[in-house]
Amino acid sequence: MVEWTAAERRHVEAVWSKIDIDVCGPLALQRCLIVYPWTQRYFGSFGDLSTDAAIVGNPKVAAHGVVALTGLRTALDHMDEIKSTYAALSVLHSEKLHVDPDNFRLLCECLTIVVAGKMGKKLSPEMQAAWQKYLCAVVSALGRQYH
């Protein structure tokens, strides 16, 4: 189980309080599809992803960005049981969606950069460290049921 200090919990809550999921979710997924274009392989049914502008204007990408970020937020209410919280989602991503778990890390990198853009210097090094720890815990839980 991941151990969290009181300060780390406060930092993670503080970051989430600054995140508008409806804004940051789409931005993070769009950025991931643009910066790491091989991630587009999972979104063949989403329509036009052929240009950066198409990705940014694609409503399915935006909607899915909200879904993904909402899923990432779930851990905030279950910080002491992250592994079990994501067990079913891990099975889904492995057995049904067949997503390479390294992509979770790539999406989280893009999310951090979007969050940094929104928060500026308010994202202190200590907050960034706690935030990174949170994302790593979720990413690890999501990859746990792969075999």
Place this chain on the structure above:
Amino acid sequence: MSLTSKQKATVKDFFSKMSTRSDDIGAEALSRLVAVYPQTKSYFSHWKDASPGSAPVRKHGITIMGGVYDAVGKIDDLKGGLLSLSELHAFMLRVDPVNFKLLAHCMLVCMSMIFPEEFTPQVHVAVDKFLAQLALALAEKYR
């Protein structure tokens, strides 16, 4: 994943815009590296204080950023241009190359923090590729 000529131009343009804040970004990036990835402090055991925001960390972050700017000027031949720096890292410093990626991520976070409007996805991918190429060139002499 080599840079297109458009991406090279994007990198040069963004680094030029960034130049007034480059010391700050370098200092912040290294501070964040040791904060977010504490294992990286292992390379700085000879400093009295390797905590985020400390004087030696900030100073060294500025030095590193200077090296990155230098590399922008050598963007057409990073391997050739960074030969002696690669030898330094390979034979003297022996920094595990995995850490180049970690520092690159911290630099991207700082660029996004300080230039949120300018650090578009297009700039992000160009700079990310550049830093990856830089890391490869730095690791050239490792083995």
